[in-house]
Amino acid sequence: MDGVHDMGGMDGFGKVDPEPNEPAFHQRWEGRVLAMSRAIRALGVWNIDWDRYGIELLPPHVYLTSSYYKRWFLRTVQLLVQCGLIEADEMAAGHSLRPGKGMDRGTFKLADVERVMRRGSFGRPASAPARFKIGDRVRAKNIHPTTHTRLPRYARGHVGVVERLHGAHVFPDSVVAGKGEDPQWLYTVRFDAQELWGADADPKLKVSIEAFEPYLEHV
Amino acid sequence: MDGVHDMGGMDGFGKVDPEPNEPAFHQRWEGRVLAMSRAIRALGVWNIDWDRYGIELLPPHVYLTSSYYKRWFLRTVQLLVQCGLIEADEMAAGHSLRPGKGMDRGTFKLADVERVMRRGSFGRPASAPARFKIGDRVRAKNIHPTTHTRLPRYARGHVGVVERLHGAHVFPDSVVAGKGEDPQWLYTVRFDAQELWGADADPKLKVSIEAFEPYLEHV
Amino acid sequence: MELRVRAIETILVEKGYIETAALDRIIELYETKIGPHIGAHVIAKAWSDPSFRQSLLDDASKAVGTLAQVGRVGDHLVAVENTPEVHNMVVCTLCSCYPTDVLGLPPTWYKSFAYRSRVVKEPRAVLADFGVALPAETEIRVWDSTAETRYLVVPMRPAGTEGWSEAQLATLITRDSMIGAGLPKKPREVA
Amino acid sequence: MELRVRAIETILVEKGYIETAALDRIIELYETKIGPHIGAHVIAKAWSDPSFRQSLLDDASKAVGTLAQVGRVGDHLVAVENTPEVHNMVVCTLCSCYPTDVLGLPPTWYKSFAYRSRVVKEPRAVLADFGVALPAETEIRVWDSTAETRYLVVPMRPAGTEGWSEAQLATLITRDSMIGAGLPKKPREVA
Numbered sequence: 001m002d003g004v005h006d007m008g009g010m011d012g013f014g015k016v017d018p019e020p021n022e023p024a025f026h027q028r029w030e031g032r033v034l035a036m037s038r039a040i041r042a043l044g045v046w047n048i049d050w051d052r053y054g055i056e057l058l059p060p061h062v063y064l065t066s067s068y069y070k071r072w073f074l075r076t077v078q079l080l081v082q083c084g085l086i087e088a089d090e091m092a093a094g095h096s097l098r099p100g101k102g103m104d105r106g107t108f109k110l111a112d113v114e115r116v117m118r119r120g121s122f123g124r125p126a127s128a129p130a131r132f133k134i135g136d137r138v139r140a141k142n143i144h145p146t147t148h149t150r151l152p153r154y155a156r157g158h159v160g161v162v163e164r165l166h167g168a169h170v171f172p173d174s175v176v177a178g179k180g181e182d183p184q185w186l187y188t189v190r191f192d193a194q195e196l197w198g199a200d201a202d203p204k205l206k207v208s209i210e211a212f213e214p215y216l217e218h219v
Numbered sequence: 220m221d222g223v224h225d226m227g228g229m230d231g232f233g234k235v236d237p238e239p240n241e242p243a244f245h246q247r248w249e250g251r252v253l254a255m256s257r258a259i260r261a262l263g264v265w266n267i268d269w270d271r272y273g274i275e276l277l278p279p280h281v282y283l284t285s286s287y288y289k290r291w292f293l294r295t296v297q298l299l300v301q302c303g304l305i306e307a308d309e310m311a312a313g314h315s316l317r318p319g320k321g322m323d324r325g326t327f328k329l330a331d332v333e334r335v336m337r338r339g340s341f342g343r344p345a346s347a348p349a350r351f352k353i354g355d356r357v358r359a360k361n362i363h364p365t366t367h368t369r370l371p372r373y374a375r376g377h378v379g380v381v382e383r384l385h386g387a388h389v390f391p392d393s394v395v396a397g398k399g400e401d402p403q404w405l406y407t408v409r410f411d412a413q414e415l416w417g418a419d420a421d422p423k424l425k426v427s428i429e430a431f432e433p434y435l436e437h438v
Numbered sequence: 439m440e441l442r443v444r445a446i447e448t449i450l451v452e453k454g455y456i457e458t459a460a461l462d463r464i465i466e467l468y469e470t471k472i473g474p475h476i477g478a479h480v481i482a483k484a485w486s487d488p489s490f491r492q493s494l495l496d497d498a499s500k501a502v503g504t505l506a507q508v509g510r511v512g513d514h515l516v517a518v519e520n521t522p523e524v525h526n527m528v529v530c531t532l533c534s535c536y537p538t539d540v541l542g543l544p545p546t547w548y549k550s551f552a553y554r555s556r557v558v559k560e561p562r563a564v565l566a567d568f569g570v571a572l573p574a575e576t577e578i579r580v581w582d583s584t585a586e587t588r589y590l591v592v593p594m595r596p597a598g599t600e601g602w603s604e605a606q607l608a609t610l611i612t613r614d615s616m617i618g619a620g621l622p623k624k625p626r627e628v629a
Numbered sequence: 630m631e632l633r634v635r636a637i638e639t640i641l642v643e644k645g646y647i648e649t650a651a652l653d654r655i656i657e658l659y660e661t662k663i664g665p666h667i668g669a670h671v672i673a674k675a676w677s678d679p680s681f682r683q684s685l686l687d688d689a690s691k692a693v694g695t696l697a698q699v700g701r702v703g704d705h706l707v708a709v710e711n712t713p714e715v716h717n718m719v720v721c722t723l724c725s726c727y728p729t730d731v732l733g734l735p736p737t738w739y740k741s742f743a744y745r746s747r748v749v750k751e752p753r754a755v756l757a758d759f760g761v762a763l764p765a766e767t768e769i770r771v772w773d774s775t776a777e778t779r780y781l782v783v784p785m786r787p788a789g790t791e792g793w794s795e796a797q798l799a800t801l802i803t804r805d806s807m808i809g810a811g812l813p814k815k816p817r818e819v820a
Binding site: 224225226227228229230231232233234235236237238241242243244245246247249250251252253255257258259262271274283287289292295296298302304305309310313314315318319320326327328331332335336337338339340342345369370371383385388389390391405407409412415418420421424425426427428429430431 | 439442443444445446447448449450452454455456457459460461462463464465468469471472486492510511512513514516529530531532533534539540542543545546547549550551552553554555556558559560561562564567568574575576577578579580581584585587588610614619624
């Protein structure tokens with residue numbers, strides 16, 4: 001979807017403001033939200049793509065006015081309710097009012113923590129040869145999916161060069177469309193800034209995206 | 220600037236919700252804000268392009284969370300302060316604390332109202348022949364000015380057809396850059412929706428923009 | 439907001455920049471004089487008088503200025519005509535440009551983020567929000583008002599209005615139909 | 630927020646989906662074990678051991694996994710090396726993808742709208758916000774982490790560190806330098 005989350009190149013957000021000696025969390029609840037999100041995702045009801053799409057679905061003004069972990073919280077609650085893991089009356093009560101649904105993987109326990117602390121693998125066997133090779137000039141398609149995609153708007157319609165090939169990976173667009181992992185070749189495609197932003201752009205800037213094969217076409 | 224005000228094609232803003240028998244203003248202050256904005260602009264300190272740019276300069280989260288007339292109000296106050304017509308201590312006091320600046324056109328009075336109720340003319344003599352003619356295929360340039368522009372992002376980089384020629388008009392980009400009216404030919408350029416939004420777009424949809432000549436290039 | 443706005447108005451008046459009565463008058467005009475009845479008058483005339491219709495499509499500012507009941511309007515007004523083949527819709531994706539001279543102040547929905555964002559991409563879904571469904575084969579033409587030109591839609595004259603006076607016809611012409619977000623009323627709706 | 634979050638956690642625990650101790654442990658690990666010292670260890674090794682450096686650039690996940698002090702990290706880690714000609718910077722414009730396995734949780738600035746929006750268009754202005762100025766002739770290469778690949782910047786080894794141990798070198802390597810928003814410390818800064 002063409003949402004406010006797709007921020008590359010947007011003006012008006014002000015200066016970057018690094019915080020010296022920043023703690024892992026600024027408030028206690030932020031850590032709880034992060035940990036809950038990781039734990040719930042590990043239950044296997046939804047995956048990371050759904051987690052990302054859930055944040056994209058927040059109304060634009062909510063996205064822009066909520067802190068990072070508040071966005072996570074709102075997303076997680078929304079998904080919990082949508083998937084029927086909790087219900088609105090329970091949130092109002094602050095307690096469970098009925099038994100939990102049975103989870104195939106059971107309760108997320110202390111012993112499960114180590115597993116979620118290392119990022120999973122998204123590489124999958126390819127079902128076809130790669131259409132592009134390193135050095136190919138490719139155009140990022142001008143597509144505007146109404147659901148989740150990982151092709152940022154600023155790259156769409158623009159021509160770049162294939163720089164790396166990462167094998168076939170789980171394709172987020174398909175996961176969120178309910179079509180399963182649908183593995184696709186993943187490329188690093190490098191663009192000149194002047195191709196992306198016009199003649200006034202920094203002549204010594206190159207920007208790359210990680211592009212799934214369905215995002216690309218031969219020039 | 221590539222701001223949130225440039226909304227064409229953005230997803231996530233929900234349904235359109237028409238209000239039956241809508242009043243001109245929902246609250247008294249809205250009318251005062253509109254009238255003040257019109258009256259102040261008529262003082263000649265800034266023009267409509269500055270008024271628009273002033274709203275674009277609101278922080279994105281303020282833009283998205285403020286009502287229409289609240290955005291006008293915030294913009295007008297900002298411009299009044301920037302131009303030195305009022306000062307912060309006066310806003311705090313709710314009263315003028317020093318004499319007003321002399322205005323070339325004097326106080327905006329009842330007798331001046333009729334003049335501002337009819338839109339002004341933005342047509343100007345052209346300084347050169349038009350580069351494009353009706354029927355020409357043209358590309359909206361991929362430009363990303365950091366200040367005010369009237370070329371929406373969704374059209375940039377795309378090819379359309381010149382459909383109408385409106386004469387030379389005041390060029391907003393130049394006005395706000397402090398370069399004066401700098402009149403430029405103004406065209407209506409029509410795009411197929413599939414050119415703008417990709418192959419999945421409505422095949423029976425065409426969208427036009429009003430494009431100043433510097434926005435366009437021959438295909 | 440009421441207090442904040444009042445404070446600014448007070449300062450501006452005290453400094454001699456503006457006169458309260460002038461603001462009152464602007465508001466009064468928008469509340470009582472300048473509204474979609476002007477556009478409806480123009481459209482009814484175009485429906486009734488083929489030569490006026492042609493003048494309107496050729497140069498709307500000039501044509502409207504010839505109507506005694508309207509008088510001079512701003513330059514750069516453009517009238518675009520709906521036909522069985524093409525339905526026109528007007529938007530300003532960048533702000534809220536609108537033909538105020540002939541329609542008054544824009545309704546809230548016209549200024550809404552939802553309308554501004556969606557109509558250039560999915561106008562049929564937007565029309566559905568207005569309860570309007572057009573045939574799939576009808577072309578939709580959206581005019582994004584990105585400059586000082588202002589667009590007025592000339593809707594199609596409804597069937598069953600043969601012999602109606604301009605005043606009668608004007609009762610069919612809604613504000614939304616002159617923006618392209620609606621259709622004129624049917625004769626039985628005003629009977 | 631504290632109360633709202635606590636309510637949800639209570640419900641999830643009562644329903645048997647999650648265990649409180651598991652959440653405590655995740656937080657503890659991020660607060661005490663998983664942080665930029667891991668990345669600094671990797672970079673110091675790369676600065677000291679040319680064959681490790683090459684392995685790291687060839688396949689960072691595999692190379693990092695060979696370090697006894699780090700152990701296995703997630704797949705798809707990619708190391709990109711700064712040179713006098715090219716300065717690398719990492720961003721996730723769409724959300725907040727970050728090489729957590731080697732750097733811990735991303736700092737707030739990395740997740741900020743300002744960084745996400747600006748670095749792909751005006752990285753030199755962003756670097757200025759960090760107090761970093763690069764020569765105009767240095768190419769800037771921005772890596773937008775739009776998939777599950779994760780980028781780690783290998784900064785340039787500062788001059789004047791000849792003969793330093795890996796442990797000494799690691800003290801020069803800041804988190805920001807491994808994202809590309811900063812440079813390593815100079816030897817005199819840690820003296």
